[in-house]
Amino acid sequence: MIDGFELALEFNVVSYTLIALLVGILVLPVVLAKDPDIHPYALYRQSTVAPVRNPKESAIHRSLHTPLGYPLVSGLGLPSAQKYSTRSGDIRDIWKLAIEKGNGKLLSVKGSTIEEHDINDLTKEIHSLGLYLSQIGAKRVAVHLPNDTENLVATFACAFYNIPLVILPFEPQPKDAPKISELLQRASPDVLIAQGGQLPLEEFKGTGLKQVILVVEKASQHLGWGGPMGEIKCVQYDEVVAKAAVPIDDLKLDLDAPAVIIFGPKIAGKIDMVEFSHRNIIAGVASQSVVLPKAEKYSPEDVFLPVDTLSDLYTRIHTYVALSSGSLVALNPIGGKHANVELACKAVKPTIICVSPEALLAIQRKTRGTMMEMWHNLIHWFQLRTLKDQGRIPQGTFFTRLNDYERPQVGGNLRLVFVAEGGGDVASQALNSMDLSDLRVFFKSKVVYGLKHHRVAGPVAQCNVYDYRVQYPLRLPNRSKQIERFCAHFGPVTPGLEIKLKDAQGYTADGPEGPKGEVIVSGLPVAGAREAALGFVGKWEPEGVLSYA
Numbered sequence: 001m002i003d004g005f006e007l008a009l010e011f012n013v014v015s016y017t018l019i020a021l022l023v024g025i026l027v028l029p030v031v032l033a034k035d036p037d038i039h040p041y042a043l044y045r046q047s048t049v050a051p052v053r054n055p056k057e058s059a060i061h062r063s064l065h066t067p068l069g070y071p072l073v074s075g076l077g078l079p080s081a082q083k084y085s086t087r088s089g090d091i092r093d094i095w096k097l098a099i100e101k102g103n104g105k106l107l108s109v110k111g112s113t114i115e116e117h118d119i120n121d122l123t124k125e126i127h128s129l130g131l132y133l134s135q136i137g138a139k140r141v142a143v144h145l146p147n148d149t150e151n152l153v154a155t156f157a158c159a160f161y162n163i164p165l166v167i168l169p170f171e172p173q174p175k176d177a178p179k180i181s182e183l184l185q186r187a188s189p190d191v192l193i194a195q196g197g198q199l200p201l202e203e204f205k206g207t208g209l210k211q212v213i214l215v216v217e218k219a220s221q222h223l224g225w226g227g228p229m230g231e232i233k234c235v236q237y238d239e240v241v242a243k244a245a246v247p248i249d250d251l252k253l254d255l256d257a258p259a260v261i262i263f264g265p266k267i268a269g270k271i272d273m274v275e276f277s278h279r280n281i282i283a284g285v286a287s288q289s290v291v292l293p294k295a296e297k298y299s300p301e302d303v304f305l306p307v308d309t310l311s312d313l314y315t316r317i318h319t320y321v322a323l324s325s326g327s328l329v330a331l332n333p334i335g336g337k338h339a340n341v342e343l344a345c346k347a348v349k350p351t352i353i354c355v356s357p358e359a360l361l362a363i364q365r366k367t368r369g370t371m372m373e374m375w376h377n378l379i380h381w382f383q384l385r386t387l388k389d390q391g392r393i394p395q396g397t398f399f400t401r402l403n404d405y406e407r408p409q410v411g412g413n414l415r416l417v418f419v420a421e422g423g424g425d426v427a428s429q430a431l432n433s434m435d436l437s438d439l440r441v442f443f444k445s446k447v448v449y450g451l452k453h454h455r456v457a458g459p460v461a462q463c464n465v466y467d468y469r470v471q472y473p474l475r476l477p478n479r480s481k482q483i484e485r486f487c488a489h490f491g492p493v494t495p496g497l498e499i500k501l502k503d504a505q506g507y508t509a510d511g512p513e514g515p516k517g518e519v520i521v522s523g524l525p526v527a528g529a530r531e532a533a534l535g536f537v538g539k540w541e542p543e544g545v546l547s548y549a
Helices: 013-026 028-032 091-101 119-135 149-160 180-187 218-223 237-241 278-291 313-324 341-345 357-369 374-389 398-402 433-443
Strands: 047-049 061-063 105-110 113-118 141-144 165-167 191-195 211-215 227-229 232-236 258-267 270-277 303-306 328-331 352-354 416-422 446-452 497-502 516-523 531-540 546-548
Touching: 091 119, 091 149, 091 278, 091 313, 105 119, 105 149, 113 119, 119 149, 119 237, 141 149, 141 180, 149 165, 149 328, 211 237, 232 237, 258 278, 270 278, 278 313, 303 313, 313 328, 313 352, 341 352, 341 357, 357 416, 357 433, 374 433, 433 446, 497 531
Parallel strands: 105 328, 141 165, 141 191, 165 258, 191 211, 211 232, 303 328, 303 352, 352 416, 416 446
Antiparallel strands: 047 061, 061 497, 105 113, 227 232, 258 270, 497 516, 516 531, 531 546
16 A cells, blocks of 8 residues: 555566566576687787897797797607607608597598598508609609699608608799799709699709609509600609508608708799708697697597698698697698688588688688678678677577578588788788688688798797687788788797797887887797798787787
8 A cells, every 4th residue: 555545566468578578688698698718818918928138129929838938849749768758759750640540541532522541551652652762762852743642642751761852832823933843943853743744844854853753643544654754754653652662660860951841932032942850840730739729629530621732831730730630631632722612621521621811811702792681791790799799609590590691611510710821921811800700700610810931830820719809900011002901910929939029120129009020930840040030020919919010
């Protein structure tokens, strides 16, 4: 009773509806909320910074995995003959780990056909080819092959039999790029392993080659591709590997001698020829293995597909990581810088891919072009909000799948995408953080962006797997004036390296906007002197991530 009046509560359909809406707005978000993939505060400090610095240099930055006072990552930590000690390993150990940890096969994908290769059969081919190369006295072997099993067999045959491997670019080059014959003259290999009919053999006269081993498709092997060609002898790959050989596993190697030789991009009118030792390559593999969180590491359950070409050292290092982790490696000959990602992934349905920025940008633009309806952009906006504000990859709902736009068809199992900007390479297509956010939503997987350089085995710096932040895009220096391009940050330095910035081009380490200068890297993954100036200007962001200045 209130002042003689009786207060009566009456509920009807409208009242119940309003209560349900109120509960839905206030309660359901709390009940259904999920934790972010990583606590946001963990992204505010991503490097270990030295307390002192030299004049005209920034402080040295290291990975959180290897703080100052701890040794940089340099090896695989394999068991050794001595008790309570480990050894770093060499390139041969990558294949041995693939045999030990893997599921006993590799995949070769050609169109819609998947061919399984028994790893024991490939091991026999490795020793047959390696022994043949040793018997003919090969001092250096060059490979000009697509992403296929023959490429890996040649790689490990050279490793097992202590023969330096020269990796030639295998995709269409710019008009001003040197010809393969010019690169051969510079590297001076004795033997070239190439696809039959891919290169005009007449150009190789005068290059110093003694023998060419031609990889020929089964349907054409009966045509007889072997025979002399002037001073150069031609033999068929299938005939070489068909011969049985007794394996030589205890061959002593000079781990500091050149083992892998690559050619860098054209910078300032010059192309570097860079020599990597076994120690350099293994340090790059170990560094990439360590930097991943435990839940995201390569595992035997993964299917790894290198979409970019194996002539790119960054892609090759990821392939070595997959092999040494026991992952199932699938090779597709269409792989390359401008490969079609959907076509490459169509048959094999990978869980991890390594792809070029150019290929990812093409698929991002294609997918954006399919968002024709208003609700397509609305769905995408909400999913970008989930990514940015809630810190997790949006997997979609029944409603979004019902009204969805055309997403990339990559098999549905994809969980990690690795991509890297070529530092100092004007031909490399950079990605900004908004591009990366789009790609994470399109693929429904984590996209890991990094920085690579032709003088470093593996990534120089790499974003945290769970770093989904959108940052203001930074304009790239020294790029084409016709097209304005921007670039996301590259994350912290990897555990095998340390980085400092040296004053250059008017940039200083004590500027008001943070340390800027030429990027100087040191560590075992660096070829040659283990310290190299990368030739471009970088900047340290407050949280300890590297970006272009």
